[in-house]
């Protein structure tokens with residue numbers, strides 16, 4: 008094999024991998040506000056974006072950063088913001104605005120423990136429900152999660168692709184361990200990376216309606232400045248983008264916002280599994296905890312205990328069918344997570360009492376270790 | 389007669405403003421000023437927050453973005469930074485820009501990013517029914533200051549000047565000609581420019597303050613607002629209780645998107 012055939016392998020932190028993934032995805036706009044443990048994403052892009060002819064800006068707070076990200080996206084630039092817990096809370100109103108107006112953008116949240124200022128430098132997974140329900144009002148949203156630096160790179164690209172495809176904000180969650188661990192990342196050849204760009208209008212400006220009915224439920228938003236003058240509002244709106252009070256039209260809009268994501272669940276959700284086929288005990292784990300779960304599975308299997316792992320890489324939409332399938336096969340499902348059972352609730356709902364759900368929560372700022380999981384497995388056996 | 393129809397979205401009329409509201413006068417002054425500057429409507433973007441004033445973009449046939457309360461300036465910053473070729477106009481209210489959005493307002497001025505901000509100052513929260521705003525004068529009544537407001541007010545133009553804006557002017561809708569002129573100058577200025585426009589809200593402000601008739605509020609503006617040239621001739625004593633209109637500052641300073649462009653070109657040349 009010639010030298011050129013070697014993959015491009017680099018050592019990088021999860022946060023840096025997000026920044027590199029964003030660039031590879033074609034992201035050319037970043038607005039942020041510094042916060043541990045996510046600041047490296049902004050720092051890295053403050054160097055890389057101007058070099059790539061893109062735009063970087065440090066805003067006065069996270070609310071402003073979210074607003075600027077949406078504004079930039081409306082001109083056609085793929086746009087990103089990154090933050091952590093308290094900043095994620097501040098972004099919520101404008102995340103809802105992006106849901107309502109269907110402006111694609113990516114929000115990375117490197118989770119720390121909370122509530123409030125909480126544990127700035129320690130890992131947690133306490134924002135998994137906030138990611139789903141943080142903004143007010145009925146809406147649907149796509150939430151990805153990364154377990155490794157490699158994931159951080161690839162999931163950032165996927166987040167942009169999903170945002171552009173479904174015209175929606177997409178959230179990528181890392182925990183502090185993933186954000187700050189430096190490890191190997193294999194950078195794929197640029198030509199091998201599949202990139203999706205938002206649809207462009209195929210009608211002249213006089214006939215254009217930004218929120219006109221489409222077969223796939225996904226609107227076509229023209230870039231500002233390209234001759235398609237239209238209105239964008241966070242108020243309930245009609246197909247021309249102007250505010251409405253008509254109840255039937257309001258209902259149609261709100262239902263479509265959820266339906267455009269839920270009806271594409273199969274395209275969006277994605278899971279990794281390990282030894283699930285003959286498993287008698289199931290584990291549901293995500294993020295850095297999934298890595299501990301993988302070693303727990305390996306150790307248990309070595310001792311002849313039949314354990315399997317379901318690891319979602321998309322948390323929302325929730326993989327309910329896969330969880331139910333697992334629940335029907337196993338005697339119990341263990342859900343280790345760095346919170347007090349936020350996703351365990353979902354697992355419980357999805358499993359429809361087919362198997363008992365055992366929470367293994369940790370909220371002291373320490374990672375969940377394989378030992379803890381193995382111990383619980385043995386207790387169940 | 390000036391043909392406004394070319395600039396408005398006729399299908400969205402009648403507008404939502406109360407009769408006697410000053411916001412429509414600003415809309416017309418803005419349209420005339422846009423026409424005078426000859427700007428391309430395809431390349432103009434109007435961004436607003438939430439409030440009666442922030443409903444203006446819905447009526448203007450350009451790219452329009454009605455955002456969240458107080459956040460018009462950050463959205464506008466994203467639009468302008470992403471595509472500096474666009475002319476970006478922000479329409480906001482006294483509450484929108486200096487209460488909930490106060491932080492963004494001063495930072496955009498500090499950054500001196502090329503935005504034209506039209507701030508409709510009606511001394512009250514109009515849209516939500518007349519609550520106290522950062523500009524409700526001491527002693528005046530609001531639905532949340534029923535015994536008279538006891539809080540000192542912001543001098544909005546002064547705030548923008550102190551924060552670093554490159555152009556600041558004050559105007560009022562009684563003097564619609566001057567209002568149009570100030571908006572025109574602001575549109576042509578490179579850098580952060582503000583026109584603070586005093587405009588009556590008979591419904592939420594006038595009614596509670598013995599000026600229920602729109603005429604009364606217009607007379608108040610006539611009697612209290614003094615334009616630049618006249619102001620210079622007034623004695624310190626005569627200035628008491630009066631408000632100065634006209635250009636308050638007009639300086640040339642480095643503009644944010646141009647500085648960013650220079651930085652990028654330098655980096656990419658190496």
Ligand SMILES: Cc1ncc(C[n+]2csc(CCOP(=O)(O)OP(=O)(O)O)c2C)c(N)n1
Nearest residue numbers: 438439440441457481482483484513514515
């Ligand atoms: C986050 C948030 N808080 C509060 C409101 C309610 N609200 C809507 S408009 C407004 C005040 C508007 O006042 P101003 O900016 O002065 O504009 P006007 O209506 O007087 O033109 C308020 C408080 C809101 N929409 N969003």
Ligand code: SF4
Nearest residue numbers: 405406409440514589
């Ligand atoms: S409430 Fe006041 S500001 Fe709002 S439309 Fe009526 S008069 Fe105008």
